Amino acid sequence: MKKVITLILACAMIFTMLMGTTAMAADKISVGIVNNPPSESGYREANVNDFISVFSEENGYEASFYYSIKNDEQLSAARQFITDGVDFLLISAAETTGWDAVLKDAQDAGIGVFLFDRMLDCDPSLFEAAVVSDMAQEGTTAVEWLKSLELPEYNVIHIQGAMGSDAQLGRTGALDAEFEAGTMKKVAQQTATWDEAEAKKIVEAAINSKEPFNVIYAENDGMAKGAVAALDEAGITHGVNGDVVIMGFDCNKWALRELLAGNWNYDGQCSPFQAQVISDMIQKLVAGEAIEGLNENKQIISVEKGFDAKTITEEDIATYGLGE
Amino acid sequence: MKIKKKSNFFQNNSQLLIPFIALILLVLFNLFRDPSFFSIEMATNNSGFPVLQGNLISILNGASELVILSMGMTLVTAASGGQDISVGALAAIAGSVFVKIIKSGEINAGSVILGFILCCIVAMIFGAFNGMLVACFNIQPMIATLILFTCGRSVAYWINGGATPTFTSGLINAIGSFIPGVPIPTPIIIVVIVGIIFALVFRFTNLSLYVQTVGINKGAARLNGINPTLIKLLSFVILGICCAIAGVINVSRLSLINHETILINIEMDAILAVAIGGNALGGGKFKLVGSILGAYAIQMLTTTLYAMKVPSTDIKAYKAIVIIILVVIGSPVVKDAITKSRLRRAQRKQAIAGGKGAE
Secondary structure, three states: OHHHHHHHHHHHHHHHHHHHHHHHHOOOEEEEEEEOOHHHOHHHHHHHHHHHHHOOOOOOEEEEEEEOOOHHHHHHHHHHHHHHOOOEEEEOOOOOOOOHHHHHHHHHOOOEEEEEEOOOOOOHHHOOEEEEOOHHHHHHHHHHHHHHOOOOOOEEEEEEOOOOOHHHHHHHHHHHHHHHHOOOEEEEEEEOOOOHHHHHHHHHHHHHOOOOOOEEEEOOHHHHHHHHHHHHHHOOOEOOOOOEEEEEEOOEHHHHHHHHOOOOOEEEOOOOOOHHHHHHHHHHHHOOOOOOOOOOOOEEEOOOOEEEOOOOOHHHHHHHOEOO | OHHHHHHHHHHHOHHHHHHHHHHHHHHHHHHHHOHHHHOOEEEEOOOOOEEEEOHHHHHHHHOHHHHHHHHHHHHHHHHHOOOOOOHHHHHHHHHHHHHHHHHOOOOOHHHHHHHHHHHHHHHHHHHHHHHHHHHOOOOOHHHHHHHHHHHHHHHHHHHHOOOOOEOOOHHHHHHHOOOOOOOOOHHHHHHHHHHHHHHHHHHHOOHHHHHHHHHHOHHHHHHOOOOHHHHHHHHHHHHHHHHHHHHHHHHHHHOEOOOOOOOOOHHHHHHHHHHHOOOOOOOOOOOHHHHHHHHHHHHHHHHHHHHOOOOOOOHHHHHHHHHHHHHHHHOHHHHHHHHHHHHHHHHHHHHHHHHHHHO
């Protein structure tokens, strides 16, 4: 009995090996993708889905995925991909350190490495390119949009995320610069530590202080929703035809629907979509061309999107919205 | 005569002195800073209904979850001599169950009631789990509830998946915001109802007495025919129900649940409310009213700091300073000193009166 099972298993293994070679022979580019698990956040879910859809068989790829939130598991997965002999290795690391040896192995094996979403603490010669987000860019894009409205005056309620987090620092910076320059007036600036209900209380306090305001800049969608609830209770109009401009971040699908309904004005996003950019670069490398557009650290800063309630479409929500 | 009555009230309820002082100090400070701070006015909300508006309403409304949780926390503290640090996590689980039920179909009165009952049952089970660890296995309450504190928000995530599930319903809005036509925020009304239920339970059962007995001396309680295990377990189950109510109020406020941020850090505020309320954190005697006043004082402090425009980076430090002052005023050492000086003054008065009488 045991012999039969062994035989079947052996046959199966040989069969898969043959399958593997035939797939290789079909001239597909094999890529190994090491990422964080989609359950981490709505952002990560969108990121993972983006890579699955871009590095598909129809697009000429033979992709293997590995997800872990632990650095050591990611490292051993990357080693496995190198042993498997993939053509390209794509990494979004859990931690920024400890990757030098693996990247060196990849280089020695002639495997092209791309970093995405998160930068690694290593020598730039060890990878082809890194596609990363610049958090400060998000804030700048949003503030530029706000300035383009050319309101007669800017009295801003600024609701911050957890103090010191990457997203908070990036989204606060540009607005703080405007406050300092005196182009915008700070009616209130408080942290709600991403807590929606706390954001509502902050706006309630601002309303009760009777100081006039016409912009609410909330550093994520949830807190913007909290702010809007306070306005609704106080009978203050908001959105496209309202008295107060509402700005949020993250581009959750439900938030973009608020935009489409005209209840909010703007939603910014830290873009989770890096797959297409990397795919384009891989195609160039395969065709023997050089990659262009990198900065001195071999980075490409991904373009941050911002949606305006006046121009957003159902299609945008389907393409760029996070979550359900 | 009147003065004498008042002093009698505080002698009988001396523990209520601290939360009263805290509230009065905050009220005076705000009146001095900005006399219009407590003004209340009638406004019309965006649905066209009249609603009350003002800082006082904000404070009463915003403290609702904290008040309800601190009532339950007081019972647990008195019975077990320890605190439950998993109330925020448990409220997240309860809120998640509620959202799961009402989102599974059309939102109507039936599904809301079903959701509330089910989330109460789930919260009672988790509360009983905490209570079992404490009552049957004699684990320190803070350690026992550390388990749920650590994993509760992940459990809440599993129930719903998705980062921030949202929903829209006039019915949910009526729970978390205003019932159309009623100018008082619904959470305030819910707090009043919960308070009345607690008062009735204490009035018509011996729960309050049993809880105090168990908290003061477990052995003596057992000898008198009270089952300490059951009483402790019961206090955790009651806290579980409080968590469920707080969770439902919070998700209804904005028709959204974010497992990571819903009622975050509320366990610390609830424990603080119990402490400011003058209740012994080591168990035993307790006054629910003290904790309630303490909870409102905490919310008033936060609202005051918002109104003062304290920079967001400094707000926690300011909060800490005020809390240090309150806790020190309420400490046994200061309390003893005050009682002693009072006693001395009374003795001196008596001596003078005695001397006069002799003349």
